[in-house]
Structure formats: C-alpha cells, structure tokens
Amino acid sequence: MLDRGKISVLQMCLSMYLMVGATAILIIPAITAKEAKQDMWISPFWGSLSGFLAVWLAWSLYRLTPGKSIIQTGEAVLGPRLGKAAALLYILFLVHGAGLIVREYGEFIVGTILLKTPIVVVMGSIVLTAAFAVRSGIEVLGRFSLLLGPLFGLFLIGIVLLLIPRYEPTHMLPVMENGLRPSLAGAVTPLTWFMEFLFISFLFPHLRAEETHKALRAGMWAVALMLVTMVIANLSALFLFGEITGRMFFPVFNASHYISMAEFLEHLDAMVMALWVMGGFFQISMWYYVTVISVAQCFHLSDYRPIVYSVGILIIVFSLWLAPGFADLINLFTTSEPFYSATMQILLPALTLIIGLIKRRRRPLSAEAEKVVNRKGNG
Amino acid sequence: MKWVGVAALTVLALVLAWYELPRLTAEMKRERTVFLVITVTGWGLGSLLIFFPEMPGLTQLVDFLYRPLYPLIGKGSGNAGE
Numbered sequence: 001m002l003d004r005g006k007i008s009v010l011q012m013c014l015s016m017y018l019m020v021g022a023t024a025i026l027i028i029p030a031i032t033a034k035e036a037k038q039d040m041w042i043s044p045f046w047g048s049l050s051g052f053l054a055v056w057l058a059w060s061l062y063r064l065t066p067g068k069s070i071i072q073t074g075e076a077v078l079g080p081r082l083g084k085a086a087a088l089l090y091i092l093f094l095v096h097g098a099g100l101i102v103r104e105y106g107e108f109i110v111g112t113i114l115l116k117t118p119i120v121v122v123m124g125s126i127v128l129t130a131a132f133a134v135r136s137g138i139e140v141l142g143r144f145s146l147l148l149g150p151l152f153g154l155f156l157i158g159i160v161l162l163l164i165p166r167y168e169p170t171h172m173l174p175v176m177e178n179g180l181r182p183s184l185a186g187a188v189t190p191l192t193w194f195m196e197f198l199f200i201s202f203l204f205p206h207l208r209a210e211e212t213h214k215a216l217r218a219g220m221w222a223v224a225l226m227l228v229t230m231v232i233a234n235l236s237a238l239f240l241f242g243e244i245t246g247r248m249f250f251p252v253f254n255a256s257h258y259i260s261m262a263e264f265l266e267h268l269d270a271m272v273m274a275l276w277v278m279g280g281f282f283q284i285s286m287w288y289y290v291t292v293i294s295v296a297q298c299f300h301l302s303d304y305r306p307i308v309y310s311v312g313i314l315i316i317v318f319s320l321w322l323a324p325g326f327a328d329l330i331n332l333f334t335t336s337e338p339f340y341s342a343t344m345q346i347l348l349p350a351l352t353l354i355i356g357l358i359k360r361r362r363r364p365l366s367a368e369a370e371k372v373v374n375r376k377g378n379g
Numbered sequence: 380m381k382w383v384g385v386a387a388l389t390v391l392a393l394v395l396a397w398y399e400l401p402r403l404t405a406e407m408k409r410e411r412t413v414f415l416v417i418t419v420t421g422w423g424l425g426s427l428l429i430f431f432p433e434m435p436g437l438t439q440l441v442d443f444l445y446r447p448l449y450p451l452i453g454k455g456s457g458n459a460g461e
Contacts, residue, residue: 092437096437185452188452295413295417299409299413300409301409301410301413302407302409302410303407303410306399306402306403306407306410306414307410307413307414307417309395309398309399310395310399310414310417310418310421311417313388313391313392313395313417313418313421313422313425314417314420314421314424316425317421317424317425317428318437320428320432321424321428321434321436321437321438322436322437322438323438324432324433332438334452335442335445335449336438336441336442336444336445336446337441338452339441339444339445339448340441340445
C-alpha cells in the first residue's frame with residue numbers, strides 16, 4: 001500500500017465532512033437561493049440524497065474488492081485497459097475538482113480581504129501548504145480533521161447564535177409557495193456537492209481493521225452532518241437577508257459582519273476568515289491527497305510523495321484554466337458541473353459496481369474477494 | 380511581463396526536478412517517468428496559459444458534451460432567465 005497510515009472512523013467521518021464542508025457553506029447558499037428563493041433551506045434535503053447514494057456506492061465497491069480504492073477497484077473489475085481508461089478519467093476529474101476548489105478559495109480571499117494580491121499568489125501559497133500536509137500522509141490529515149472539525153462546527157454554531165437578534169424568520173414564508181419545484185431546482189448544486197462523498201472510497205482502506213464494520217455508518221453520519229450544516233447555513237442566510245441572498249457571493253461570510261453583541265463582540269470577520277482559511281486548507285489538502293493517490297495507484301507507483309509538488313502545479317494551472325472570472329465559475333456550477341460530477345461520481349461507479357457484481361456471480365474477482373465471500377458464507 | 384511568468388514557472392519546475400529527481404533511485408524508473416510527464420505537462424500548460432489565458436480547455440469540452448442536457452435543470456431553455 002502506498003500510504004500505511006491508519007485513521008479511526010471518527011477521523012474518517014470528520015475528514016469527509018470537511019472535504020465537502022468549507023466551500024459548501026461559503027458558496028452554495030447563494031446559488032441555491034437564486035432558484036429556491038425562500039425554500040432554499042429545503043434544497044439540501046434533496047441534495048443529500050446523492051451523498052447517501054455516493055457513500056453507499058463507495059462502500060459496495062469496497063466490499064466487492066476489499067482494501068482497494070475506486071481506482072484499483074476499477075482496474076480489478078473492468079480489466080487493465082478499461083480500468084486504466086476509467087482511472088485517467090477520474091484523475092482528470094480530480095485535478096479539475098481540486099482546481100475548482102483552489103479557485104473558489106482564491107476568489108474568496110481575493111474578493112474579501114487581500115484585495116490587491118494576485119490570485120496566483122494566494123492559490124500558490126495554500127497549495128504549497130497543502131502539499132506539505134499531503135506529503136505527511138493520511139494519518140496527519142486524519143488527526144488534523146479531529147482538531148479542526150469540532151472547531152469548525154463550534155464557530156458555525158457561534159455565528160448562527162450570535163446573529164439571532166437580527167433574524168427575521170418571516171423571510172421563510174410562505175413555505176413552498178410554488179410547490180416542490182423551486183426547492184428541487186435549487187437542489188442541483190447541493191446535489192453536485194454531496195456527490196463528492198464518493199471519495200470516501202480512498203479513506204476506507206486506511207481504517208483500522210477492527211473498525212471497518214462501522215465504516216458505512218460513519219460515512220452516512222458524515223453526510224447527515226453536512227446536511228444539518230447546510231440547512232443551518234441556508235436558514236441563517238435566509239433569516240438575515242431574505243431573497244437578496246441570491247444576489248450575494250458569500251452570504252454566510254457577509255452575515256458575520258452583522259454580528260454585534262452588547263457593543264463588545266463586533267468585527268468578528270477576521271475570526272471567521274481565519275476559520276475559513278483553515279477549512280479551505282483542509283478541503284484542498286483532501287482533494288489534493290486523493291488526486292495524488294489516484295495518479296500513484298493508476299500508474300502503480302511505489303511511493304506517492306515524489307509527485308506531490310508536480311501535481312500541485314497542475315492543480316494551480318487547472319484552477320486558472322477553468323474560467324476567466326468568478327461569475328463564469330458560478331455559471332459553471334449551474335450548467336455543466338452537475339452533469340460532469342454525476343457522470344464521474346455516480347454513473348461510472350454504479351456501472352463499475354454492476355459489472356463487478358455480474359462478474360463475481362460468474363467467478364470471484366480475486367483471491368481477496370473470494371475470501372470475503374467465504375467468510376460471509378461461514379459467518 | 381509574460382516572459383517573467385514563464386521564467387518563474389521554469390525556475391519552479393527546475394527546482395522541483397532538482398529536489399525530487401536525485402531522491403528517485405535507479406529502480407524507480409516509473410516514478411521518474413510519471414514525475415517528468417506531470418511536471419512537463421504543468422509547465423507547458425501553464426506557459427501556454429500565460430500567453431493565451433482564454434485558451435479553450437476542459438470547461439469547454441465538458442460544456443460541449445453536456446449542453447443538450449441543460450434544459451433538464453432549467454438552463455438553456457426559454458425560461459432560464461426567469
């Protein structure tokens with residue numbers, strides 16, 4: 001195995017939560033609000049369905065070929081040639097996805113605090129920092145998630161609670177004025193985000209053996225946690241801004257400007273920004289890690305560390321290549337990105353799973369797979 | 380200014396090669412190949428982007444592939460602007 005690090009189920013759960021989390025709270029509320037208006041808090045419920053499906057797919061593929069990530073499962077199930085083709089498609093998607101997140105982070109920083117810094121500098125420094133984390137391996141990332149996850153949750157709850165005096169819950173009325181349609185239309189972007197939970201597949205092999213049976217439940221918990229977070233984030237943006245949420249870029253961040261408690265707790269944006277830099281750092285590290293591991297597994301490298309920095313350059317290049325400006329980036333999320341994500345994160349794994357199940361019925365995929373089948377038969 | 384960017388990127392790629400390549404032993408041929416391919420791809424694409432920032436890429440390809448499906452999510456059809 002490339003990375004011998006071991007993580008606990010809790011670390012896996014929090015890592016996945018943070019891998020999806022930071023940008024989900026930053027960018028999604030505005031995009032959802034455009035379509036769903038006052039029903040924007042319902043959209044994450046529809047959106048989370050793809051998350052649960054993705055975790056289930058990743059787990060089923062893992063059961064089919066234990067100890068393998070989707071890249072290796074693809075090769076075991078589809079054969080060396082088709083498997084490699086699928087792996088290359090995944091790598092392209094991952095570099096694209098990592099680039100997307102680096103860009104979101106960069107646009108956020110450049111758009112809110114470092115107004116005069118070139119975006120390349122902002123993105124370059126975060127990718128370099130992430131590169132150090134990636135080189136340290138999954139164990140370090142897992143432990144960091146344990147540190148950051150609760151902090152992230154507490155901060156978010158803190159913002160939401162401190163804003164309570166300013167809320168106007170009437171903004172959410174009338175609920176479902178136009179039926180389910182607006183909330184479903186607003187769910188397209190959350191659906192895209194939740195699909196990212198498929199990459200939990202890269203964490204399953206690192207679970208301690210005695211905890212593997214809890215993996216599926218932990219993955220589902222991560223999705224549920226994300227769902228609750230998104231509903232809370234959307235609700236607080238809605239209560240605070242009402243329908244103009246859709247015209248903002250970063251509603252939850254803007255919301256933190258409005259915190260004012262007893263003329264003492266004010267100007268918390270710097271704290272919030274610090275939190276987002278950490279969250280963004282972890283999210284970028286996870287995507288970066290998964291990308292690097294995919295490349296290493298695809299080409300059967302003995303070590304993933306030599307390619308970390310080179311992949312970083314590629315990620316930055318892709319992040320600049322994606323779209324000329326932030327508005328084009330948002331446009332991407334509401335047009336091609338949902339379909340591209342669905343193809344790579346739901347359709348392709350589902351197809352692999354179906355082919356794998358058919359093949360296993362004829363003959364076991366490998367010695368390992370056979371062992372599991374026997375164990376199940378005996379147990 | 381553009382050449383400065385390319386020069387910086389070149390220096391970056393060279394520093395990377397100087398740092399990583401000596402660590403790869405003679406048996407790690409595959410690692411070396413993959414490293415070189417990725418670094419050169421990153422360097423090449425990056426340099427091209429400095430000169431042609433609007434160069435079509437994956438975004439345009441994906442957009443082309445999925446455009447017929449946009450009406451499914453209410454984009455590209457008549458009521459998109461609503």
